[in-house]
Amino acid sequence: MNNNDLIRVENLRKYFSIKMGFMKYHYVQAVEDANFSIKKGETLGLVGESGCGKTTLGRTILRLHEPTSGKIFYDGEDITNVRMLPYRRKMQIIFQDPSASLDPRMTVGETIGEAIDIHKLADSRKDRSDRIHKLLTQVGLNSEHANRYPHEFSGGQQQRIGIARALAVQPEFIVCDEPVSALDVSIQSQIVNMLEDMQQEMGLTYLFIAHDISVVKHISNRIGVMYLGNVVELAESNELYNNPLHPYTKTLMSAVPVPDPKISRERKRIILEGDIPSPMNPPSGCRFHTRCPYAISRCKEEIPAWRELAPDHFAACHII
Amino acid sequence: MNNMVNNMDKKNQKLLEVKDLRVSFFTPVGEVKAVGGISYDLNYGEVMGIVGESGSGKSVEAYAIMGLLQSPGKVVGGSITFDGEDVLAKSEKEMQAFRGNQVSMIFQNPMTCLNPVYTIGDQLIEAIRCHKKISKAEAREKSIEMLKLVGINNPERRMNQYPHEFSGGMRQRVMIAMGLICDPKMLIADEPTTALDVTIQAQIIELMKDIQQKTQMAIIFITHNLGVVAEICDRVTVMYAGKIVEQGNVEDIFYRPHHPYTMGLLRSMPRLDAEEYERLIPIEGTPVDMLNPPAGCPFGPRCEHCMKICLRREPPQIDLGNGHTAACWLLVDEAKRLAKKEETPNE
Numbered sequence: 172m173n174n175n176d177l178i179r180v181e182n183l184r185k186y187f188s189i190k191m192g193f194m195k196y197h198y199v200q201a202v203e204d205a206n207f208s209i210k211k212g213e214t215l216g217l218v219g220e221s222g223c224g225k226t227t228l229g230r231t232i233l234r235l236h237e238p239t240s241g242k243i244f245y246d247g248e249d250i251t252n253v254r255m256l257p258y259r260r261k262m263q264i265i266f267q268d269p270s271a272s273l274d275p276r277m278t279v280g281e282t283i284g285e286a287i288d289i290h291k292l293a294d295s296r297k298d299r300s301d302r303i304h305k306l307l308t309q310v311g312l313n314s315e316h317a318n319r320y321p322h323e324f325s326g327g328q329q330q331r332i333g334i335a336r337a338l339a340v341q342p343e344f345i346v347c348d349e350p351v352s353a354l355d356v357s358i359q360s361q362i363v364n365m366l367e368d369m370q371q372e373m374g375l376t377y378l379f380i381a382h383d384i385s386v387v388k389h390i391s392n393r394i395g396v397m398y399l400g401n402v403v404e405l406a407e408s409n410e411l412y413n414n415p416l417h418p419y420t421k422t423l424m425s426a427v428p429v430p431d432p433k434i435s436r437e438r439k440r441i442i443l444e445g446d447i448p449s450p451m452n453p454p455s456g457c458r459f460h461t462r463c464p465y466a467i468s469r470c471k472e473e474i475p476a477w478r479e480l481a482p483d484h485f486a487a488c489h490i491i
Numbered sequence: 492m493n494n495m496v497n498n499m500d501k502k503n504q505k506l507l508e509v510k511d512l513r514v515s516f517f518t519p520v521g522e523v524k525a526v527g528g529i530s531y532d533l534n535y536g537e538v539m540g541i542v543g544e545s546g547s548g549k550s551v552e553a554y555a556i557m558g559l560l561q562s563p564g565k566v567v568g569g570s571i572t573f574d575g576e577d578v579l580a581k582s583e584k585e586m587q588a589f590r591g592n593q594v595s596m597i598f599q600n601p602m603t604c605l606n607p608v609y610t611i612g613d614q615l616i617e618a619i620r621c622h623k624k625i626s627k628a629e630a631r632e633k634s635i636e637m638l639k640l641v642g643i644n645n646p647e648r649r650m651n652q653y654p655h656e657f658s659g660g661m662r663q664r665v666m667i668a669m670g671l672i673c674d675p676k677m678l679i680a681d682e683p684t685t686a687l688d689v690t691i692q693a694q695i696i697e698l699m700k701d702i703q704q705k706t707q708m709a710i711i712f713i714t715h716n717l718g719v720v721a722e723i724c725d726r727v728t729v730m731y732a733g734k735i736v737e738q739g740n741v742e743d744i745f746y747r748p749h750h751p752y753t754m755g756l757l758r759s760m761p762r763l764d765a766e767e768y769e770r771l772i773p774i775e776g777t778p779v780d781m782l783n784p785p786a787g788c789p790f791g792p793r794c795e796h797c798m799k800i801c802l803r804r805e806p807p808q809i810d811l812g813n814g815h816t817a818a819c820w821l822l823v824d825e826a827k828r829l830a831k832k833e834e835t836p837n838e
C-alpha cells in the first residue's frame with residue numbers, strides 16, 4: 172500500500188438482498204470486487220450508466236452501506252469493521268438533488284451550524300457564527316443568507332449550501348455524487364470551479380460521480396469506468412479518452428455528444444445493441460459479453476482479470 | 492405515407508410560423524410571462540433545436556403550439572400559423588385532429604404518456620384509429636411496421652407486452668413510434684433523450700436522424716444538451732427568460748455566436764476533446780426570477796457587457812444576415828457596419 176493513498180479498496184463488494192415473497196431472497200449485485208485507490212489531493216472520477224453501481228460504491232466506501240465483502244482503507248487504516256464516528260467528520264458526501272438534501276424547516280445557518288455542533292468544532296457561540304459566515308462567503312453566498320430557508324434559493328445556490336454544509340466539518344475526503352447534474356448548464360460551471368477552488372485551498376480528495384463524461388474528464392485526475400457493478404477500466408483522464416482499452420469505454424467515449432457541428436457529424440459512433448442486463452441476474456463471465464461487439468467464446472465463461480496493462484492504466488478484458 | 496410525399500415536395504417552404512407569441516401564467520402571486528413575444532419560422536423538413544436556461548419557456552412554447560397549455564397558462568398574444576392554418580383559432584375538436592395527424596409531440600418521460608394498463612400494441616392501434624379510418628388489422632400491421640422502424644426486435648411479440656416490460660430506452664422508442672404513426676408533418680421532441688444514458692441516447696439520436704432522413708419530417712428538438720443540437724439540428728433557437736435571444740443556422744450559432752448568453756453557454760461547457768486542462772468560464776449570477784424579471788435586457792444582470800441602456804430598454808432583434816439574428820445592444824453598431832458593408836460590396 173502506497174502511503175500517498177487516502178482511500179484504498181480491495182475486492183470491495185456490495186450486494187443488496189431483496190425479499191421476493193416468503194423467505195425468498197434475491198441479490199442485487201450492485202458492486203463486484205472493486206480494486207483501486209484514491210491518492211491524497213486527487214479527484215477520481217466515476218462514470219457509467221444509470222444503475223451500474225456508482226452511488227453504491229461511493230456510499231459503501233463511506234460505510235453508509237455495509238460492504239458484503241472486501242476491505243476499505245482510509246489513510247492506511249483498515250476501516251472495514253471499525254466504529255465510524257471518528258471518520259464521519261473526515262469523510263463527507265454531496266448529493267445530486269440539492270433541495271431534497273436540505274431540511275426545509277431549518278435556516279441555512281442552522282443547517283450548517285448543526286454539522287458544526289455534531290462534531291463539536293466550535294469553541295464558542297461567536298466562533299460558531301464566524302465559521303458559518305466564512306463558509307457562506309467561501310461558497311459564494313453572503314452572511315445574511317444564514318437566516319433564510321432553502322426554498323428561497325435557486326438550485327445552484329442550494330447546491331452551494333449543501334457544499335458549505337459538507338465543508339463545515341473540515342473534511343479530507345468528499346464523495347461528490349452527481350453534484351451538478353440537476354443544475355443548468357450555465358450554473359454547473361460555477362459549481363465545478365468552486366469545487367476545484369475548495370480542493371486547492373483545503374487539500375481535499377474527491378470521488379466525483381457523474382454521468383456527464385465531459386464534466387468528469389474536466390475535473391478528474393483519473394477516471395474509473397463502471398459497467399453493471401464492475402469497474403472495467405481505470406486510467407489517467409486524458410489517457411482514458413485518447414487511449415481507451417476496454418470495449419465498453421470505447422463505446423461510452425464515442426457516444427458522448429460533442430458540441431461542435433463539424434466534428435460531431437463526422438465522428439463514427441459505436442452503437443451498442445440491446446439493453447443493460449439486470450444486476451439481479453448478471454451475465455456469466457464478462458458481464459459485458461451480451462453487448463460487446465468483440466466478445467469471444469471465452470468471455471461467456473471466464474471473468475476477465477483486473478490487470479495493469481500500461482503504467483497506471485488498468486482494465487479487465489480478455490482480448491487486451 | 493401521404494405527408495411524406497408532401498414533405499419532400501415542399502422542402503424549403505414555410506410550414507410553421509410563430510409570430511410575437513406570448514404566453515402567461517396567471518398565478519396567485521402574479522402574472523408569469525413565460526413566453527414574452529417570440530417569432531420564428533420553420534420550413535418543411537427542417538430540424539430546429541431550441542436550447543436555453545431551465546424555465547426559459549421552451550416547453551410552454553411547445554405546449555402552446557400543440558394546444559396543450561394547462562390553466563392558469565394562456566396564450567395572451569401573437570399568432571401560430573401551421574401549413575397556412577391559424578392554429579389558435581381552432582376548436583378543441585379540431586385541435587384533437589391536429590395533434591397526431593399534423594403535429595405530434597414526444598416528452599422527456601415516456602411513462603407519463605404510455606398507459607400502464609394497456610399493451611403497447613393496443614395503444615399504437617388506438618393512436619392510428621383515432622385519426623385514420625382504417626381497419627384494426629391494417630392498424631396492427633402499421634404498428635408493427637413502426638416498431639420495426641424504431642428498431643424494436645420481435646415487434647409481433649412486443650405488441651402484446653405492457654409498458655413496464657420495456658426498458659427506458661425502449662419506451663422512448665415506442666413513444667417515437669407513437670409520435671410518427673400518423674405521419675405528422677412536424678414532430679416536437681421535448682428533451683427526448685435527457686433521462687437516458689449516453690449509450691441509449693446515442694441510439695435514439697441515430698434513430699431520429701435516420702427517420703428524419705427517410706420521412707423528411709420537420710422536427711423541433713428541445714434540449715439543453717448542445718452536443719445533441721450540434722449533431723442533428725439545421726437551425727438553433729436560443730431562449731432566455733421567455734425571449735429568443737439568438738437564432739441562426741447551426742454553424743453560425745456554434746462558430747459565430749453573437750449574443751453574450753450564447754457565447755457564455757458555449758464557453759462554460761467542458762469539452763471532452765479538450766487536450767489540456769482549462770478552467771471553465773462560467774456565466775456568473777443566478778437565473779431569472781420569472782415573477783420579477785429585470786427591466787430591459789433579461790440577461791442584463793448576468794451579462795459582463797451590460798451597459799446603461801441594457802437595464803432600461805429591451806434590445807431589438809438585430810439581423811446579422813443568412814437568417815442569423817440576435818437581440819443585444821452591443822450589436823446595434825455591428826448591424827450598422829453590416830448594412831454599410833452590403834452597400835459597398837467591394838471594399
Ligand SMILES: Nc1ncnc2c1ncn2[C@@H]1O[C@H](COP(=O)(O)OP(=O)(O)OP(=O)(O)O)[C@@H](O)[C@H]1O
Nearest residue numbers: 187199201220221222223224225226227228382450
Ligand atoms: N438500497 C438498495 N436496495 C436494493 N437495491 C439497491 C439499493 N441501492 C441501489 N440498489 C441497486 O443497485 C444497483 C446500483 O445502483 P446505484 O444507485 O449504485 O447506481 P448508480 O450507478 O448510482 O446509478 P444512477 O446513475 O442512476 O445514480 C441498481 O440496480 C439499484 O437498483
Ligand SMILES: Nc1ncnc2c1ncn2[C@@H]1O[C@H](COP(=O)(O)OP(=O)(O)OP(=O)(O)O)[C@@H](O)[C@H]1O
Nearest residue numbers: 516518523525544545546547548549550551552781
Ligand atoms: N403551471 C404553471 N404555473 C406557473 N408558472 C408556470 C407553470 N408552468 C410553467 N410556468 C412558468 O413558465 C416558465 C417557462 O417554463 P417552461 O416549462 O417552458 O421552461 P423550460 O424552458 O421548458 O425549462 P426546462 O428546461 O426546465 O424544461 C417557467 O419560468 C415557469 O415558472
Ligand code: SF4
Nearest residue numbers: 457460463470488489
Ligand atoms: S472480456 Fe470479452 S466480452 Fe468482455 S469486454 Fe472483453 S472482449 Fe468484450
Ligand code: SF4
Nearest residue numbers: 788791794801819820
Ligand atoms: S443587451 Fe446588454 S445586457 Fe443584454 S446581452 Fe447585450 S450587452 Fe448584455
Ligand SMILES: [Mg+2]
Nearest residue numbers: 225226227348
Ligand atoms: Mg447514483
Ligand SMILES: [Mg+2]
Nearest residue numbers: 549550551681
Ligand atoms: Mg421544459
